[in-house]
Amino acid sequence: MYPPVPSLLISLFSFYNLYFFVAVLRGESLGVNRASLAGAFTIFLFLLFLRISDELKDAESDKVLFPHRLVPSGQVLLSDLKLLMGLTIALMLGLNLFVTGALWAFLILFGFGLLMLNYFFLRGLISKSLLLALISHNPSVLLMNLYILAVYVAGHPNFHWRSEYLPLLLIFWLPGLAWELSRKLKAPQDENEYETYSRIFGYRLGAFLPMLVISLHYCLLMSFILRAAFSPWFVLGMTLAVVVVLSFFFLFILRPSSKTARLKPFMEGYMLINALGLLLELVVRRGLIWQIL
Numbered sequence: 335m336y337p338p339v340p341s342l343l344i345s346l347f348s349f350y351n352l353y354f355f356v357a358v359l360r361g362e363s364l365g366v367n368r369a370s371l372a373g374a375f376t377i378f379l380f381l382l383f384l385r386i387s388d389e390l391k392d393a394e395s396d397k398v399l400f401p402h403r404l405v406p407s408g409q410v411l412l413s414d415l416k417l418l419m420g421l422t423i424a425l426m427l428g429l430n431l432f433v434t435g436a437l438w439a440f441l442i443l444f445g446f447g448l449l450m451l452n453y454f455f456l457r458g459l460i461s462k463s464l465l466l467a468l469i470s471h472n473p474s475v476l477l478m479n480l481y482i483l484a485v486y487v488a489g490h491p492n493f494h495w496r497s498e499y500l501p502l503l504l505i506f507w508l509p510g511l512a513w514e515l516s517r518k519l520k521a522p523q524d525e526n527e528y529e530t531y532s533r534i535f536g537y538r539l540g541a542f543l544p545m546l547v548i549s550l551h552y553c554l555l556m557s558f559i560l561r562a563a564f565s566p567w568f569v570l571g572m573t574l575a576v577v578v579v580l581s582f583f584f585l586f587i588l589r590p591s592s593k594t595a596r597l598k599p600f601m602e603g604y605m606l607i608n609a610l611g612l613l614l615e616l617v618v619r620r621g622l623i624w625q626i627l
Contacts, residue, residue, distance in 0.1 A: 345378035435488030
């Protein structure tokens, strides 16, 4: 449902990669303080909030489509989920009222999360359209990135906005968008009533869209890391990762089948290499200052 350890690691990677990247662009040392830890934990809690929201939104439909899941099977009660959601909200609010200094950004992010929980008050329209769900829900990642930037700004009073920070927000959004597009692709012979991007766009265009997003992510990332003097090994590793993942998309386009349509694991591998490689590059080569006390 929401494995805590992997989810916490993903939240830490997501937060500190962007947080440290901004520091590198500003020529500052990399530091971990209480505010940034609270911000990273807020990301973890917000993702948990979204996961609980999904369970609550899909409670009725899952009884028919996925009766074996925890909630429809009765292993987890809706009352338990609502209690957990309440605790999650209270923790997030406390962290951002008293620790992060980024309350305004959190309220924007949380407000968007509440709109998602209620399908933007257009449940009948959005719940029946995969494309509308993508368009309305996926910007939450951009708002999470904006929140991370806000936590950084709160701890650096001399911060001045520069135009290069906008594409930086995109860099940390695009892999998630490509993952979302890649996880709902099927070969033509496997399509059924379940809505997929390949059913909407056709399997060729459906596969081309995440390829385009991956390519854009790579180009934007390279434009930043070459200026920031990253190691050639990181550049080589990311280049190989892009070539490999794109080759599997090409294979699906050339030979669509149930086997070649399994692109989600390759996309997740690309995201892992990108996130872990970037964090190691930033921390190992530049050092880390702990400012917890």
